[in-house]
Amino acid sequence: MAMMDKTRNLLEGFMEGPFKWALSRRTSFDEEYEEMGRSPSGRRKWIPELSQMANVIVGRCSRILDVSMDEIQRNFDMEASEALKKPSNYARNFLEYCCFRALAVMTQVAGHPADPKFRRLTFDMMLAWEAPSAASPPSPRVSNDNTVGLDAFLRIAPATPIIADIITCSNIFDVLANPSSGRLSFAAYEKYLGGLDRAIKKMKSQTESSLLNAVRSERGEKVLEIDGTLTSQPVLEHIGISTWPGRLTLTDHSLYFEALKVVTYDKTKIYDLSADLKQVVKPELTGPWGSRLFDKAVLYKSVSTPEPIIMEFPELTGHSRRDYWLAIIREILYAHRFIRKIQIVGVDKEETLSKAVLGILRLQAIQEMCSSVPVRYESLLMFNLADQLPGGDLILETLANMIISKSLYRTDGSRPASGMYSISALAILSNLGVVSHVASDEKLLVGDIVVGEMTDLEKVVTESRHNFKMVEEAQATVDGVKVDGIDTNLAVMKELLYPVIETGNMLSRLAKWEDPLRSLLFCLIFSFIICRGWLAYVFVALLLFMAVFMLLTRFYNRGRPIEAVKVKAPPAMNAMEQLLAVQSAISQVEELVQDGNVVLLKLRALLLAIPSQATDRVIVILILAALPLILLPTKLFLLFTFLEIFTRYSPPRRPSTEKWTRRLREWWFGIPAAPVLLERDKEDKKKR
Template sequence: MSFLERFFLGDDEKTATNTAYMGIEEDSAVLFPVPNLSPVADSIVHRCSRILMLSIDQLHQSFEAEVPEHWRQPKDYARNLVEYCSYKALRIEAKRLDHLDDKEFSLLTFDMMLAWEAPDTDTESLLKEKVCSSNPESEDDDDDEGSLFYESATRTASQIDGKKTVGLEAFARIAPACAAVADPITVHNLFDALTSCSGGRLHYLIYDKYLKSLYKLLQSMKNVSGKSNNYKFNLTDGEIILDSDTKSVMQHNGTSTKPGRLTLTSHALYFEASGIASYDKAVKYDLSKDLRQVVKRELTGPWGARLFDKAVMYKSDSVAEPIFLEFSQFSGHSHRDYWFSIIQEVLNAHKFIRKYKLKRFQKEEALSKAILGIFRYRAVKNPFHSTPSHFKSILAFNLAEKLPKGDKILEALYSHLELMQMEFQNHAGLLAISEEMPLVGPLPDSLYALTRMGFLLLRKEDNPANDILVGNVHVGKTCPLQTAVRESFCYSNSVEAARATFYQVKVEDINTNLAVIKDLLFPLSEMGKLLQFLASWEDPFKSRVFLFSILFLLYRGWIWYTMPCIFFSLALCMFWHKHHNIGKPAEVFRVSPPPSRSAVELLSMLQDGVSQLQTNVQTGTIALLKLRALLLAFPQTTPHVAASLVIVAVAFSMAPFRYLLALVLLEVYTRRMPLRKPSSEKLERRVKEWWSRIPAAPIQIANPEYNNSR
């Protein structure tokens, strides 16, 4: 062990780390019947056998009996065996109240991740080569970067012994087995938060620091919930305090402003105004009821001026006017964003409960997921100073609302809760078995994890006599919930790529936006001018020719083929651009800037009405640039759009127009009827998600002397 590693590790950490490194060599001395098993995987199998109090042969026979044959193929045999043994052992280890604070537990789970990543000798050698090539050691680079002691201890420690790190897939397979450690919905984002300063590989020191931080936070919040008499409100059965802010939170209610203490629980938001010696009676904002509640970020300032982005607005049917909660912070708005996220998480969790009409264990399980997610958020935010981005939230219900196809995640979660309810009703024991997707080695879920840690979400008469053990992990295969999350994340990559183009084409000046729209609509404006010219009869000959042409088309019945011809022309144009522009960068759209304005004119544009108009114009600009990108066949969805236009053209050519018109009117008129409302909302969401992942065509503002000729 190097000097730097001993410098950052305390005495306990040194002993435990040495035990982890030496344990593999000691356990690997015992032979195991599976050939080509890596030393760390062999060590995990032996350690799991000791935890389960089974011999190696008994554990191996159990694996052969419980795991289906197609999961015991030679290609994945070692990895599935590691998963099976790990899930079985963690099922026992997670029952201990202090397992998160136990060094042996953190070492065991981390070694399980190492064993999953390198289950056999061939995979281990390939992984070593990959890690060595991605982390080259160079003393010259260290000299150029400066002294390591000027960087954070976490980052420096993560650079020591880089081979003892795990990747995303290993963390995502093992960590959700313990409900307190990670959730299958947000496990990928949690890994990104933990490895933000370690190059995408998780070091043991960071992982152990995260578990200890989470354990201390859980113990602290359990003590806070047990001393609820310090607050000026009474908690209902199963209500848990999630966080409390005593730092000069200002509540703006109309013209009145009061400082006080803000407390968030699993059911409500409480504000206690500051009194002379203590806090006044709390005002409760119930988040569990269907009161058409809205929570969003808001600007505040003195005398109603919207200057500082540090407030959260709460509006519902229970309050006469919106309530503004201002969080004092000298710089930035990260503290406000944190509170906004956790309030929204509780609100979304109860929205999910009401949507699927969850009762008893299902309801408490959904709340437990939200509670543990908030605790994980706090455990990562405080020690690691990590703030998630748009699609990187580690709050499950917030993430499902943000991600494209997030409703599929919630549907998969509801199916999991239904499976849990069936097991309670049928008294089938501890295993939840399905013919389509068998569950091998189920582990404790969120409700059971919180209950074991001392958080009582259920009343004593509702607590089952036996342990609640319904798992959402599968040996050799991802569960439906993880499959839905993976599909949604793949879809969100296109949305993120398209979102990056928005910031490149957004123009703050409203005059410049109008100039962009004018240039984009140049062909249509010219066509409109031509029609206006023909309708004005300034040139009688041209007007007569146009009139007789329209009459002839109507007489011959050719007018019905106008739309098919337009769609075919657009589709052919898009296919031609797709073929012509393969491998070429997107053509930059140049715009002539408008004339400059005086200072007085610019100040007048700061009014709220003009600001709203500016936002609408920006949205219209992006929409037109997206259409330009589709027309020029730059996004990947262009062939699908062109094919759709061909299908629509065929429909217009085969069916009478009056029938199509009747169908369109029928579709629009019956869209909001109760029978079609759910399917219509889903269709609208799919269209919006498809539209959001279309990139905008790039633009460039030309110099004033540039003249764009067409």
């Protein structure tokens, strides 16, 4: 431990020494440019493959690492594969190597997110990444007006997991960047890191001063959020008709609620998010006397709770407070589900939980700086986002494989090239003093970013993000075609179903023999198809016809917009007419349900032989219907069935069909319905 403290003190002293000298110029590289321009081969090393800005950054990294630029370049040339040293990508890959190694050292200082020099250098690394080679366009003078793009942020920010992770990095950039330019300014980036520093300090303070220490100390749980301590912003727990205000606490393992008494808090209730209890967490509506009026609550349900627990987060307008708590509770719940599914333990489990904890810290920082702008909280949390993205299960599978592969590095004693990988999430939290210090031989050493390569996780996230954009575009078209009014929607549906309706009408006219010649021709052709056993080929031909039709339509309409469906709008209806139309539709649905119940009750009566005469007839009919299935080939059975149904209204059979239809109707109406007895439960005193 003494050795660790000595190393930390040396690093902090280093930050105040040459590191301070190298980073003290916050707004420009002018002096360093001038020195390099005066003597490229002099005291300061100049790497000809790099741009001026990249040379400055590599020079700063060499000072942080306390090695010469020559030595760091030799190390890269020895560790890197031949693919990474190709001239076309050499400059950028070497720059990433230097940045990753420097970041691994810089992040060992506990307060590095608060250090303005750390903020400036990491931002300048992104600027240099955009123009790394000598063939790049001339580098702009560095100032607070410079901005960086998404690609640079995606490569440098996740190298320090406190700033971003691969899965949510793009969404974090979208929140921080200027919407009009799509680029990130230093002012926004610095404000974000300031919020991160405050979030880290708040978590450390809450964890150290929490009154739940006796309950949570066994697992060393970290307190992530506390709410309900202010009388103006209570948290209300609803169980049945009982409602209690209190304090709600979320850790990286559990949810705690302490009901408020007159002066003190009641005994703590624990809802363990890490256990396999078939837990459900979802938004819920609340209101006085059990009414469902206010969308400001979270419902928690598990096999360990006899009835659902509802946590309400009252606020005057909106439900952002509830949405925030819903997202962070689910993040911890989903993280533990992932841990149980993959069956990971030990340091790998801590690494997974560290990813979830860092995500919540980043969300708190963004919530602080964007308090007046609506933010989709779930899009900024790794496990929430993986639950929603197309292919999110593949993202988590890839993440699991990466965690397992890192475990193998420790098991077989091998190590990846130290400078080729970014630092891990657990190492970051350990360096920040949030978790107890972990020995270097037990700590997960490497992160998710590799120099010059897209890891499998980056690839699957990129593909999922592309698919998600396609889903959003498709959903935008869905939202654009929605119309108001039940009459208008029925008109649109009728127009869309016009081909189906017309096909049904045509078959109905053929079956009713309105045109005897066409009906006879159809009957003969279809009978011939059945006799020859060609029904399967008919269905195959229909499917092929649809495929060819779609292919030709696609070829013909290539590059053209989709033709809009033209619908004749019905006469406009006022609010009262709309209500009457809805009431009429509900009445029709009710009548259909009643008729359906009558049919089911009559069938029940037949099965139970309540009307004996009618039941006898049904028994005989069922036996007679079963005999052809046994005695006749399937082909002949289908033919007889088709002819029986299709020739009912042919001129020779029409009189007998009408006669038997009438007798069947009379027989059906004569069947009594099985009785129904409605039993109503007594009023439950706990019913809301």
